[in-house]
Amino acid sequence: MIRITGLSHRILDIPDLALDARHIAVIGPNGSGKTTLLSVCSGIEEPDEGTVRLLGRPPSAVKVGWVGEFPDRTLLFSRAYDEIASTPRFRHRPCRETDERVRAAAERVGIPHLLERTVTALSGGEKALVALAAACVDDPDVLVLDEADSHLDAGTAERLRAVVEASTAAHVLWCTQSMDTAAGADYLLFMEGGAVRHHGTPEEVFARLEETCFYPTLWRVRQ
Amino acid sequence: MRVEVEDLRFSRGPFTLRGSGTFNAGVHLVSGPVGSGKSTLALLLAGLLRPGGGAIRRDGVSSALLLLQFPEHHVTSPTVAEEVRSWGLAPDDVLARANLSARANDDPFHLSRGELKRLTLACTFMRNPDLLMLDEPFSSLDCTAKRKVCRMIEERDAGITIIFSHERAVLPRVDALWEIEAGTLTPLGHVPDAIPRWRHAPPYLRYALDRGARPENIRLTDAREALCRTRG
Numbered sequence: 001m002i003r004i005t006g007l008s009h010r011i012l013d014i015p016d017l018a019l020d021a022r023h024i025a026v027i028g029p030n031g032s033g034k035t036t037l038l039s040v041c042s043g044i045e046e047p048d049e050g051t052v053r054l055l056g057r058p059p060s061a062v063k064v065g066w067v068g069e070f071p072d073r074t075l076l077f078s079r080a081y082d083e084i085a086s087t088p089r090f091r092h093r094p095c096r097e098t099d100e101r102v103r104a105a106a107e108r109v110g111i112p113h114l115l116e117r118t119v120t121a122l123s124g125g126e127k128a129l130v131a132l133a134a135a136c137v138d139d140p141d142v143l144v145l146d147e148a149d150s151h152l153d154a155g156t157a158e159r160l161r162a163v164v165e166a167s168t169a170a171h172v173l174w175c176t177q178s179m180d181t182a183a184g185a186d187y188l189l190f191m192e193g194g195a196v197r198h199h200g201t202p203e204e205v206f207a208r209l210e211e212t213c214f215y216p217t218l219w220r221v222r223q
Numbered sequence: 224m225r226v227e228v229e230d231l232r233f234s235r236g237p238f239t240l241r242g243s244g245t246f247n248a249g250v251h252l253v254s255g256p257v258g259s260g261k262s263t264l265a266l267l268l269a270g271l272l273r274p275g276g277g278a279i280r281r282d283g284v285s286s287a288l289l290l291l292q293f294p295e296h297h298v299t300s301p302t303v304a305e306e307v308r309s310w311g312l313a314p315d316d317v318l319a320r321a322n323l324s325a326r327a328n329d330d331p332f333h334l335s336r337g338e339l340k341r342l343t344l345a346c347t348f349m350r351n352p353d354l355l356m357l358d359e360p361f362s363s364l365d366c367t368a369k370r371k372v373c374r375m376i377e378e379r380d381a382g383i384t385i386i387f388s389h390e391r392a393v394l395p396r397v398d399a400l401w402e403i404e405a406g407t408l409t410p411l412g413h414v415p416d417a418i419p420r421w422r423h424a425p426p427y428l429r430y431a432l433d434r435g436a437r438p439e440n441i442r443l444t445d446a447r448e449a450l451c452r453t454r455g
Binding site: 028029030031035069070072121122123124125126128129147150151152153154155156177178179180212213214217218220221222 | 235236254255256257258259262292293295335336337338359362363364365366367368369370389391392393423425426427430431443446447450
């Protein structure tokens with residue numbers, strides 16, 4: 001359960017929201033507060049007012065895996081292996097376990113061939129996959145993806161979806177500009193001007209957005 | 224006006240990019256998976272990388288501009304207005320066009336990613352070069368902003384526009400399709416004939432093609448119109 005109460009932070013104004021679903025997609029225009037909401041839910045930012053509880057605990061007490069849109073801004077180490085190993089190392093996992101986790105995560109994400117590569121020499125999409133492996137390596141309770149699919153082709157985006165689907169995280173908070181991707185979520189939040197304007201199943205939310213471009217293209221052609 | 228790519232070869236580590244083809248005036252869409260060489264080809268066409276073999280020849284192209292995938296890589300100035308001036312443009316026009324007039328004195332890095340992308344896109348289109356290369360111009364943008372970019376691309380009435388993208392929902396009207404896979408650039412030819420050959424077609428277009436529809440172009444509206452014609 002993700003529980004937000006009396007939240008007021010920068011542009012955000014969310015009086016009360018309880019989310020039970022596992023895969024939650026967050027959609028809405030640029031500047032509507034999606035990234036801010038994800039930051040507050042991940043414990044990256046403390047809200048000015050109000051509280052956020054993940055699984056009954058404050059976000060800082062929960063293992064959160066974060067994949068941002070611009071991996072350049074979050075990648076800390078020069079070698080892909082070291083970037084993926086950073087979380088288990090920071091958590092003082094034994095070397096052997098760290099190595100096993102890094103190789104397993106790279107395998108899941110489909111990038112074993114990139115482990116020894118220098119991160120700066122990777123393509124934008126490859127960097128996103130390294131960031132995904134780094135976020136998943138230590139089995140997070142909550143996985144947060146901030147438009148991580150923005151630089152991915154269809155095949156890689158599908159791999160991202162499969163990795164997210166198979167993760168053991170209790171919740172996946174996924175902000176995306178692809179309405180076709182959002183249509184596959186269990187629950188949808190449509191944000192506008194810092195508020196959650198619509199929330200519900202994809203069918204319920206997209207029914208309210210049919211007149212806008214925030215509507216799955218596949219639903220459009222199937223009509 | 225055209226750009227000819229002849230037996231291009233470029234290697235970096237284990238990766239090699241190769242291909243041939245001609246980019247004539249009009250809008251070209253180059254699609255391909257992550258790491259297939261799209262951005263490398265963009266840098267080569269822009270003259271920022273030198274080919275290891277073969278040649279890239281420009282004919283009648285007097286100006287060229289590459290919009291980088293990550294808009295922050297363009298930033299060189301401490302304020303939004305100065306950033307626009309660094310492109311040799313007047314801030315008022317550009318900021319009005321990018322809907323950022325109120326942010327003129329802000330640090331470009333304080334803009335949201337979508338806002339920064341809008342800023343660099345507006346600067347690029349205002350410069351209106353003969354050869355315009357757009358590396359992932361739609362990433363970071365919401366569907367409303369993507370539609371605006373499509374309009375800007377479609378309204379360019381001259382020159383060569385090359386879009387490197389794997390956008391799958393909001394696309395402009397294009398003249399020719401190209402694919403890159405594992406470092407090999409392949410021209411698919413002109414639209415609409417090239418559309419059925421396009422392996423990276425977005426899901427809505429694939430859906431229409433699978434039902435025997437023959438879209439005139441690659442936009443969602445083209446797919447819907449083609450489906451209407453087949454459904455009668």
